[in-house]
Amino acid sequence: LFASVEMIPGDPILGLSEAYVADARPGKVNLGVGIYYDEQGRIPVMRAVRDVEQALAREAKPRGYLPIDGMPAYNQATQKLVFGAESPLLAAGRVATSQTIGGSGALRIGADLLKHVLPNAKVALSNPSWENHRLVFSSAGFEVVNYAYYDAETHGLDFAGMLADLGKLEPGSIVLLHACCHNPTGVDPTLEQWKQVVALVKERGLMPFIDMAYQGFDKGIETDAMAVRLFAESGIESFVVANSYSKSFSLYGERVGALSIVGKGREEALRVQSLVKRTIRSNYSSPATHGGALVAGVLNSAELRAVWEQELGEMRERIHGMRAGMVEKLAAAGEPQYGFIQQQAGMFSYSGLSKAQVDRLREEYAIYAVGTGRICVAALNRANLDTVVNAVAAVSR
Ligand code: PMP
Numbered sequence: 441l442f443a444s445v446e447m448i449p450g451d452p453i454l455g456l457s458e459a460y461v462a463d464a465r466p467g468k469v470n471l472g473v474g475i476y477y478d479e480q481g482r483i484p485v486m487r488a489v490r491d492v493e494q495a496l497a498r499e500a501k502p503r504g505y506l507p508i509d510g511m512p513a514y515n516q517a518t519q520k521l522v523f524g525a526e527s528p529l530l531a532a533g534r535v536a537t538s539q540t541i542g543g544s545g546a547l548r549i550g551a552d553l554l555k556h557v558l559p560n561a562k563v564a565l566s567n568p569s570w571e572n573h574r575l576v577f578s579s580a581g582f583e584v585v586n587y588a589y590y591d592a593e594t595h596g597l598d599f600a601g602m603l604a605d606l607g608k609l610e611p612g613s614i615v616l617l618h619a620c621c622h623n624p625t626g627v628d629p630t631l632e633q634w635k636q637v638v639a640l641v642k643e644r645g646l647m648p649f650i651d652m653a654y655q656g657f658d659k660g661i662e663t664d665a666m667a668v669r670l671f672a673e674s675g676i677e678s679f680v681v682a683n684s685y686s687k688s689f690s691l692y693g694e695r696v697g698a699l700s701i702v703g704k705g706r707e708e709a710l711r712v713q714s715l716v717k718r719t720i721r722s723n724y725s726s727p728a729t730h731g732g733a734l735v736a737g738v739l740n741s742a743e744l745r746a747v748w749e750q751e752l753g754e755m756r757e758r759i760h761g762m763r764a765g766m767v768e769k770l771a772a773a774g775e776p777q778y779g780f781i782q783q784q785a786g787m788f789s790y791s792g793l794s795k796a797q798v799d800r801l802r803e804e805y806a807i808y809a810v811g812t813g814r815i816c817v818a819a820l821n822r823a824n825l826d827t828v829v830n831a832v833a834a835v836s837r
Contacts, residue, residue, distance in 0.1 A: 492737030510539020533706030543684025621654035621786020694731025
């Protein structure tokens, strides 16, 4: 029966991590991952999360099923975080939020939902985008196209190209936008540029689908949600937001995310929510309890929320410090052309390193990066920074 099934090539980034684990060289560094590591090179267990987890363990509550769209306390807290506690959209009941299996689950449920509503729409992704975006939207049955985004010359945004490509999309096309900390490039639009994007999306009648996987990783919880807030204020009737807590709560394996659909009014939001629920029901029936309870426990306690924000701020500052340190040390090593790394945001940087340079880093220096030149700045620390800088400088000469 399965004789005709062909072998599908493995995920290149996961393959890289396997090669890294198998590498016996001391001092090896893995910059290929999409995970935040602390100064000791560990995945942090955040202080506020640990508190909630210990309390949950003491209570040892029974594990019934959650509602199809998840925990109400989680969904309400998510709405406030994503749209802002004072959001008029929330007050008007225009947002329907569902707890999902990670940000990936939110993307897929959102994609399946939109396929019902806009069956013939194309989905436009930034060039480049997170690898999985294409797979998720094409698996949901959409034709996927690209809009210009990254400019390899300037290591920044090709804003004119982006506007030109978005301007050519047919009304009703779905545009996937990264709210902040663009994966894989680290390049985000400025506030002024976002305003122009929102105006264009509105004028063209496009359907915005915002993916926010790194809220709090660049400037702060509120500022990083700027794109969502601008769409909310724009008067655009409907849009979709997928958010992930994998990074901001350091809860990767707990699969915590949410899908929020904005509708014209309360009644429309309820109708859409019924379709979201059916979509979830036919996929995995209901989300998981543990991760959701951790996030809801933190966000719904003023005290723990403050502790969480403090630690998230420390993580963000650590990343900024690593960016600055890398740029400064590379300049001191005679390679001043990497200044742009400090301008980029979030965990990733498109370093501008070529495939050949990335290969040399791995083969000669045991430093692992993605073939596109993407490096995870959040995997740098004071102990490995010099090793990485010296190797990057060597392959840059
Ligand atoms: N969107 C983007 C842009 C991401 O980088 C990621 C995670 N790497 C996700 C969505 C998915 O998040 P999760 O791990 O919560 O499924």
